[in-house]
Amino acid sequence: MTKADLLKLIQQHKTYLSIGLDSDLEKIPGHLKSKVDPQFYFNKGIVDLTNDVCVAYKINTAFYEAQGNKGWRSLEKTAGYIREKYPEHLLIADAKRGDIGNTARMYAETFFSRLNFDAVTLSPYMGKDSIEPFLEYKDKWTILLGLTSNSGATDFQMLETTKNNRYLFEEVIETASKWGTPENMMFVAGATQTGYLQKIRDIVPDHFLLVPGVGAQGGNLEEISRIGLTSEGGLLVNASRSIIFSDNSKNFDVAARDQAIKLNRQMERLLTEKKVT
């Protein structure tokens, strides 16, 4: 998917919502647990009722790996289903991988070729050669952790470095932005840190930012959007638990749709304000 495709998708659906399929087996509605593949059926339910009210699905691999090879089959089935039924959506593997070139190539092959994801999240700690193999794929996206939304973000991401006397996450974003382009790289920018979002936007004015942490983690959609949105879109806001687990009954999918629509009312207005329509 190109940057222009993603902008068009945002304009069509009037939203920049990404829905996180953090489909923890323990938390999905009881009536699905007797199915052969509960995680897949849960995801199918969510996706079938939300595809017109979001532009991206983010699959966090941890919640599938926890179920071993069965979980991987659920992940593969989910990715395959979205790819086939809703091919226009941005499909993100939230894997936060990061390993040496040799191994990075294996991961890139897995997520981009075999599973046909559009994007994968990566950790920057191991540097350029751990990221490059992903950037070689045409029309695929590397989403690098910049500033995360958890409390531990202050431990290292917010250490000041002597290079330009600024935070590590600023150094990471500026340095890494030169490895790729705004056409194949995005950055994770934690929503609970809106004070720093402007710094990030200043460093990478043309890159898409993926902001997690709206909803269960309590980010402020209004503030994030005013800083993050650009005339080319430039922003994806992800919500996971607050959408997919908003109702534990047989109506979980309808409830998820309602939650998405609620966010979209705000998003549509903000898109209009920024003239992204």
Place this chain on the structure above:
Amino acid sequence: MTKADLLKLIQQHKTYLSIGLDSDLEKIPGHLKSKVDPQFYFNKGIVDLTNDVCVAYKINTAFYEAQGNKGWRSLEKTAGYIREKYPEHLLIADAKRGDIGNTARMYAETFFSRLNFDAVTLSPYMGKDSIEPFLEYKDKWTILLGLTSNSGATDFQMLETTKNNRYLFEEVIETASKWGTPENMMFVAGATQTGYLQKIRDIVPDHFLLVPGVGAQGGNLEEISRIGLTSEGGLLVNASRSIIFSDNSKNFDVAARDQAIKLNRQMERLLTEKKVT
């Protein structure tokens, strides 16, 4: 496995060698490819002929994930086989994961409870709450990336921070060492950077270090060992490709054993010099 158990294992086998099962399906001997599960049979061959000449097996998850749910089954079968036949060996999941608390808990559950690994490698970028869930498991090990052996290590790990005017990797190691103890944490210390190994040893005199990059990546075993070894062992040196892919014939397992023995001759002497016997 406790630190004392690991020391005993090193003393018994007179080696601190970890063998990395980076069992890339493309690289394993041709005669195994007709088997139902080539990766497992390859690993079984290596493990059956090397268990008395090493103390640890490190399974890099990337090489299994690349084969999807089949690959995960190979990984599970390999881990299960080692657990059952050679329960005294340290079994490391080289996963380099790192995610927020919620997700970190899922990963910890996967690797420590479900797959019964002794240790898992993690990336420090997301800070304390991404690591803590792993530290709650008794007699299990978190192996945190400190300084890695790839060229990209210079990009961020070697940025100087203003906190103590030293490299990020030093800050990471010192800070993270306080989250756990030498009984449940180790650090990855890249072998190609022996000049910095002494700095790491000074910061964490009592922690085990896992040094990859001997062999295919060209680290210097002699120098690494003189710095890394302590009276309590304190060092695991990993070799992957240089051992497991040293011969592509039906004798791949015998050849792997020979390569391990070659390293062990040096290791036994170095253990004696450091009086770890």
